[in-house]
Amino acid sequence: MKIKKNxxxxxxxxxxxxxxxxxxxADYTRVVSMNGSAAFLLQQTANEEFTVDQxxxxxxxxxEIDYGQASVDAEALAEKLCRAGVVA
Amino acid sequence: MNxxxxxxxxxxxxxxxxxxxxxKESLFENVSEETWSLLVRYAGIQRxxxxxxxxxxxxxxxxxxxxxxAVLLLLHAEKIEAANRELNRVLTExxxxxxxxxxxxxxxxxxxxxxxxxxxLHRTPGDLDLYFYRQGDYERAKKQVIEKRYPLEEESIKHQxxxxxxxHIENHKTxxxxxxxxxxxxxxxxxKEITDKENFEIIRINETPIRVLPIxxxxxxxxxxxxxxxxxxGVGMRQICDWVLYLSARHAEIDKKKFTETxxxxxLLRPMRVFAHATVKYLEMPPxxxxxxxxxxxxxSDLVMNDILDGxxxxxxxxxxxxxxxxxxxxxxxxxxxxxxxxxYASIAPSYIFTMPIYKFSTRLKLTLKDFRC
Numbered sequence: 001m002k003i004k005k006n007x008x009x010x011x012x013x014x015x016x017x018x019x020x021x022x023x024x025x026a027d028y029t030r031v032v033s034m035n036g037s038a039a040f041l042l043q044q045t046a047n048e049e050f051t052v053d054q055x056x057x058x059x060x061x062x063x064e065i066d067y068g069q070a071s072v073d074a075e076a077l078a079e080k081l082c083r084a085g086v087v088a
Numbered sequence: 089m090n091x092x093x094x095x096x097x098x099x100x101x102x103x104x105x106x107x108x109x110x111x112k113e114s115l116f117e118n119v120s121e122e123t124w125s126l127l128v129r130y131a132g133i134q135r136x137x138x139x140x141x142x143x144x145x146x147x148x149x150x151x152x153x154x155x156x157x158a159v160l161l162l163l164h165a166e167k168i169e170a171a172n173r174e175l176n177r178v179l180t181e182x183x184x185x186x187x188x189x190x191x192x193x194x195x196x197x198x199x200x201x202x203x204x205x206x207x208x209l210h211r212t213p214g215d216l217d218l219y220f221y222r223q224g225d226y227e228r229a230k231k232q233v234i235e236k237r238y239p240l241e242e243e244s245i246k247h248q249x250x251x252x253x254x255x256h257i258e259n260h261k262t263x264x265x266x267x268x269x270x271x272x273x274x275x276x277x278x279x280k281e282i283t284d285k286e287n288f289e290i291i292r293i294n295e296t297p298i299r300v301l302p303i304x305x306x307x308x309x310x311x312x313x314x315x316x317x318x319x320x321x322g323v324g325m326r327q328i329c330d331w332v333l334y335l336s337a338r339h340a341e342i343d344k345k346k347f348t349e350t351x352x353x354x355x356l357l358r359p360m361r362v363f364a365h366a367t368v369k370y371l372e373m374p375p376x377x378x379x380x381x382x383x384x385x386x387x388x389s390d391l392v393m394n395d396i397l398d399g400x401x402x403x404x405x406x407x408x409x410x411x412x413x414x415x416x417x418x419x420x421x422x423x424x425x426x427x428x429x430x431x432x433y434a435s436i437a438p439s440y441i442f443t444m445p446i447y448k449f450s451t452r453l454k455l456t457l458k459d460f461r462c
Contacts, residue, residue, distance in 0.1 A: 008166060010162050010166070013152060014149075
């Protein structure tokens with residue numbers, strides 16, 4: 001999987017917003033709300049291919065959680081981003 | 089609630105963004121959702137949405153706007169960034185095309201000014217103004233636009249606009265026209281001195297070298313342009329930011345004595361001082377950025393700032409009757425409005441302002457006669 005180009009991540013309070021644009025105009029209809037850990041994963045793998053397992057490993061390393069929980073969270077995020085058209 | 093009630097909050101956020109200083113948080117205690125909503129809309133009226141977003145980003149969460157308005161501001165900033173990227177992309181494309189066709193030009197204001205913003209992508213962009221300085225090049229560039237079938241607009245006395253996709257471009261045959269013949273002659277002579285020697289400054293946008301006006305003349309030109317719009321209808325905060333951010337960055341390279349003499353020669357020292365005092369008082373600009381002595385403060389600075397705050401971008405948002413949609417009724421409205429303004433602001437620069445309505449009328453007449461001949 002790879003995260004599409006032309007996305008930006010902005011922080012409002014504790015929340016992160018992912019905004020998709022087509023390179024010319026910010027697409028107002030594609031704004032995805034995320035938490036800090038999701039933003040962390042997107043920033044870490046912005047320009048490279050990744051797998052859900054790699055995301056889970058990153059979560060384990062950063063937040064010191066167990067791999068099972070990290071894997072569930074990473075999969076849920078990947079699914080959400082696929083639906084939003086952020087990940088191809 | 090009146091729009092003027094939000095001016096202190098607006099100015100605080102704007103100043104924190106352009107002066108790169110923290111926001112005075114206490115001002116934002118108990119700001120209602122209605123006030124925030126007005127403030128977000130007002131940022132658009134002044135074309136400084138992304139700068140206001142920068143200011144808001146410095147507020148602690150407890151004083152931040154409601155989520156929906158914070159998201160809206162953020163999206164405005166995002167859109168401005170995207171528009172700037174697109175404008176810069178088209179600009180560099182045009183530079184390469186025109187260089188290949190031996191049609192060099194000078195980029196006026198706009199994207200060249202953006203470089204002096206704390207974040208160049210956060211200047212609300214307008215169009216691309218390209219000045220073709222060599223004899224015959226303006227006509228050749230026009231021919232090229234026609235050949236490429238870009239829709240051309242009606243030609244004015246100084247430029248002709250066209251659209252290239254979503255980007256509006258103005259090809260200039262002259263940098264600026266001043267309605268006072270004597271001053272205009274001086275201006276055109278100065279431009280000729282620069283273009284004869286190709287004495288331009290080179291900036292880089294997307295790694296592409298682009299000609300812009302040399303510093304001292306650019307500082308003068310930015311004010312002439314700003315003042316021209318102010319006299320006719322009004323200017324918004326973006327245009328003020330362009331001027332003061334340019335001076336903030338480049339004032340040390342300007343010879344103060346020489347600049348003052350030129351400003352006097354162009355009858356602009358007095359209005360420059362009025363505007364400078366206004367920005368010192370309301371935008372916390374350090375007096376030393378101005379390449380002239382500020383002189384005595386006068387209440388005209390307050391009058392000017394009120395006009396800027398009330399009128400917004402190019403004075404489009406002045407309260408009262410709006411410009412009618414019809415071509416001739418619109419022109420009559422704009423003429424009458426300009427005459428009324430000239431009475432209010434005449435003493436800032438009498439030689440400029442008193443003669444302006446006559447000039448506006450005769451220019452319109454000339455363009456109309458030209459239309460009939462065509």
